[in-house]
Each structure stands twice: as structure tokens, then as C-alpha cells.
Amino acid sequence: MRIDLISLFPEFVAQCAGFGVVGRAQERGLLSIHGWNPRDYAEGNYRRVDDRPFGGGPGMVMMIDPLRAAIRAARAADPAPARLIYLSPQGRPLTQSIVRELAGRERLLLLCGRYEGVDERLVAGEVDEELSIGDYVLSGGELAAAVVIDAVARLQDGVLNDADSAAQDSFEADGLLDCPHYTRPVEHALGAVPEVLLSGNHAEIARWRRRQSLLRTRERRPDLLAAAGLGPEERRWLDAQPDD
Numbered sequence: 616m617r618i619d620l621i622s623l624f625p626e627f628v629a630q631c632a633g634f635g636v637v638g639r640a641q642e643r644g645l646l647s648i649h650g651w652n653p654r655d656y657a658e659g660n661y662r663r664v665d666d667r668p669f670g671g672g673p674g675m676v677m678m679i680d681p682l683r684a685a686i687r688a689a690r691a692a693d694p695a696p697a698r699l700i701y702l703s704p705q706g707r708p709l710t711q712s713i714v715r716e717l718a719g720r721e722r723l724l725l726l727c728g729r730y731e732g733v734d735e736r737l738v739a740g741e742v743d744e745e746l747s748i749g750d751y752v753l754s755g756g757e758l759a760a761a762v763v764i765d766a767v768a769r770l771q772d773g774v775l776n777d778a779d780s781a782a783q784d785s786f787e788a789d790g791l792l793d794c795p796h797y798t799r800p801v802e803h804a805l806g807a808v809p810e811v812l813l814s815g816n817h818a819e820i821a822r823w824r825r826r827q828s829l830l831r832t833r834e835r836r837p838d839l840l841a842a843a844g845l846g847p848e849e850r851r852w853l854d855a856q857p858d859d
């Protein structure tokens with residue numbers, strides 16, 4: 616997958632994506648990230664990329680033309696078509712199912728805003744979709760872009776081996792919260808490991824994990840439970856007595 620970032624700080628996102636699984640994906644050529652800085656396309660010796668808002672008010676607004684030129688340069692850098700995604704609190708809330716859909720694309724173009732915002736004519740004229748990583752405001756869209764890149768990159772074929780367990784992730788598998796995880800030592804002052812996990816009975820272990828995910832989801836995020844297609848046995852688990 617090719618990802619092009621339009622940002623005043625493209626190196627910021629490239630660095631975030633340089634670690635761990637995502638960094639390895641880049642080293643292995645499963646993912647490439649390219650930065651395009653509107654300042655490189657800004658006119659005049661001050662290379663202006665922002666200006667004061669019409670109608671007054673605090674802060675600055677990002678100007679159309681430097682962004683538009685950077686977007687054009689990014690598009691021209693590869694023949695594959697790409698939809699331009701603008702990260703902003705006004706966007707569609709990002710979910711794992713949206714991540715899965717994005718992960719299937721050949722290219723992503725991510726537009727990162729700064730200041731008070733981007734001239735609305737650029738958003739209306741060039742942006743294909745707007746995404747939000749949550750209901751809060753950041754100083755720039757770069758962190759949101761880094762979140763999208765990480766979530767999408769780990770789903771690329773060949774990026775995670777089974778030791779990384781993306782397929783096990785509950786949101787990934789079935790929209791439930793993840794089950795508890797344990798590792799050595801078996802005995803610890805903070806408690807012991809549930810016996811079933813030491814049993815070697817893989818069917819029983821899978822049932823236990825699924826039940827823990829269901830109970831934890833009911834407890835913490837009942838809103839997710841409604842969307843998860845539960846089987847009859849799983850409904851019985853939820854109707855049964857509190858967890859042993």
C-alpha cells in the first residue's frame with residue numbers, strides 16, 4: 616500500500632510510522648509513506664500557507680493553493696487513483712470496519728490540517744471523505760493520520776505473523792472487546808493464571824476467551840454487544856450466573 620501525506624510536518628508522521636510492526640512493513644516494502652509539504656508549493660518569499668480568517672476571529676486558516684498544489688503533486692507521483700481523506704473532528708468516526716475497508720485500498724491520500732482549519736472551498740472541492748479518530752481536538756491532523764496508518768498497516772497481508780495476533784484481536788475478529796491475557800510467571804504476588812489457560816485444551820481455552828470477551832464487552836461496552844452476532848451458546852453464557 617502507498618500512503619501520501621499532505622502535511623506541514625510530514626516527517627512527524629513518517630517518524631511515528633517508523634517503529635515496530637509498521638516500521639518493519641516499510642522495510643519489507645509492504646507499505647510506503649510519502650510526505651508532501653504545502654509550504655514547498657507556497658508563493659512568495661515568505662512561502663505563505665495560512666492567512667487570517669474572513670469574518671475575523673482568532674487564529675489562522677490554511678490557504679487553498681499551497682494545499683491544492685501539494686495534493687496534485689501527490690496524486691501525480693503514482694498512477695494509482697486515490698481518494699483524499701481529511702482528518703478532522705467533523706469527520707465520520709473511525710471504526711475497525713472502516714479500517715478494514717481502508718486497508719483494502721491500493722493508495723491512501725491523507726490531508727492533515729493545522730491552525731483553525733482549512734479553507735472550506737478546498738475541503739468541498741478536493742476532499743473525498745472526512746474521518747475522525749474521536750471526539751476531541753488535536754493541534755494538527757498528523758497524529759490522527761498516524762493512527763489511521765498504524766491501524767491500516769497492521770492489516771496488510773504479511774505484516775503481522777501469527778505471533779502478532781491481529782486475527783485474534785477482538786475488534787478485528789468480531790467487534791467485541793479483547794479477552795484477558797497472561798504470561799509467565801504462573802504464580803505471582805498479583806495473582807495466579809486462570810487454570811484453563813494452563814490446561815492445553817485448546818477448545819476449552821477458545822471458549823473461555825470468547826466468554827471473557829463477551830462478559831467484558833457486556834460490562835464495559837454493552838453498545839458493542841448489540842452489533843456482535845451472538846450464537847445461542849453465547850447468549851446462554853450471558854444469561855448464566857455471574858462469572859465463576
Ligand SMILES: NC[C@H]1CCC[C@@H](CNc2ccc(C(N)=O)cn2)C1
Pocket residue numbers: 702703704727728729730731732733746747748749750751752753754755756757759
Ligand atoms: N477546528 C480544529 C481543526 C481544524 C483543522 C485541523 C484539525 C487538526 N486537529 C485534529 C484533526 C483530527 C482530529 C480527530 N478527532 O480525528 C482531531 N483534531 C483541527
